[in-house]
Amino acid sequence: MSTPPDQTAPVISLRDVTKRFGETTALDEVSLEVARGEMVVLLGLSGSGKSTLLRHLNALEQSTSGDVTVLGDEVSRLRGRPLRRLRSRVGFIFQQFELVPSLTVLENVLTGGLASIRGPRLGLFGYTKANKLDALGHLDRVGLLDRAYQRADTLSGGQQQRVAIARALMQRPDILLADEPVASLDPESSEQVMRLIREIAAADGLTVVCSLHQVDLAISWADRIVGLRHGAVVLDTPVEGLTKAEVMEIYGRVATSTAELEAVQNELLQAEAAR
Numbered sequence: 001m002s003t004p005p006d007q008t009a010p011v012i013s014l015r016d017v018t019k020r021f022g023e024t025t026a027l028d029e030v031s032l033e034v035a036r037g038e039m040v041v042l043l044g045l046s047g048s049g050k051s052t053l054l055r056h057l058n059a060l061e062q063s064t065s066g067d068v069t070v071l072g073d074e075v076s077r078l079r080g081r082p083l084r085r086l087r088s089r090v091g092f093i094f095q096q097f098e099l100v101p102s103l104t105v106l107e108n109v110l111t112g113g114l115a116s117i118r119g120p121r122l123g124l125f126g127y128t129k130a131n132k133l134d135a136l137g138h139l140d141r142v143g144l145l146d147r148a149y150q151r152a153d154t155l156s157g158g159q160q161q162r163v164a165i166a167r168a169l170m171q172r173p174d175i176l177l178a179d180e181p182v183a184s185l186d187p188e189s190s191e192q193v194m195r196l197i198r199e200i201a202a203a204d205g206l207t208v209v210c211s212l213h214q215v216d217l218a219i220s221w222a223d224r225i226v227g228l229r230h231g232a233v234v235l236d237t238p239v240e241g242l243t244k245a246e247v248m249e250i251y252g253r254v255a256t257s258t259a260e261l262e263a264v265q266n267e268l269l270q271a272e273a274a275r
């Protein structure tokens with residue numbers, strides 16, 4: 001009889017992970033554990049290593065040294081079917097949505113379940129009724145059921161990202177990775193997308209790791225913030241109860257210059273004055 005998985009074990013665990021690309025150290029001795037159902041935001045400026053870290057979690061990158069364990073498997077050892085099985089349990093959404101623009105919204109969502117479908121597909125005809133009902137159900141969850149038969153490229157950026165979330169849900173993932181999911185969106189759509197990720201994660205018990213560069217969004221939606229700077233973890237803190245001074249301290253750690261920190265501080269003051 002196989003042993004049941006330990007529900008209290010971390011879903012994601014990195015131990016002393018370093019990743020080098022030639023002379024560049026993209027990740028520098030990163031150690032991190034993420035618990036089941038937790039929503040962790042990786043915060044850092046461009047080039048701080050956020051994407052590289054996320055890409056290690058579904059084996060799109062292999063570490064130079066250190067171990068990455070996801071859902072009980074050491075990722076670097078996986079090949080073939082076990083690797084595909086891990087990837088099917090890890091949904092990924094991207095800054096640029098990565099939809100097929102000329103396909104309908106429904107077809108885009110259906111492609112999220114391709115790993116579990118056999119045989120050739122020809123447009124909508126290759127999918128079963130059950131697949132289509134499943135996809136329509138996910139579209140309903142993200143509030144886009146009425147757009148199912150529209151071409152994906154006729155939707156706004158925020159709507160396209162919601163389609164990408166529905167597509168990821170087709171995999172019935174345990175983990176959702178989101179790489180700067182709102183970087184191309186206006187503030188209102190950004191809030192909507194972050195709220196949706198948060199609500200779906202809570203309802204489905206998903207573990208989420210999401211990279212962002214905006215501290216305010218991280219504080220609004222994360223359970224925990226992990227700050228990266230030059231590939232190293234410079235901060236790892238729960239969000240609940242953070243004070244304004246602590247928020248500024250977070251900015252201080254992820255910012256790379258005093259000028260940048262001052263610009264952020266001015267923005268905060270202006271936002272407060274406008275309230």
Ligand SMILES: Nc1ncnc2c1ncn2[C@@H]1O[C@H](COP(=O)(O)OP(=O)(O)OP(=O)(O)O)[C@@H](O)[C@H]1O
Pocket residue numbers: 021024025026044045046047048049050051052053180
């Ligand atoms: N395939 C690669 N080859 C060479 N260098 C890379 C590669 N991928 C990332 N890097 C470098 O590693 C560092 C971390 O990059 P990464 O994309 O992880 O940062 P990031 O925080 O996600 O930035 P951004 O928000 O701009 O995507 C950068 O210096 C980047 O140039």
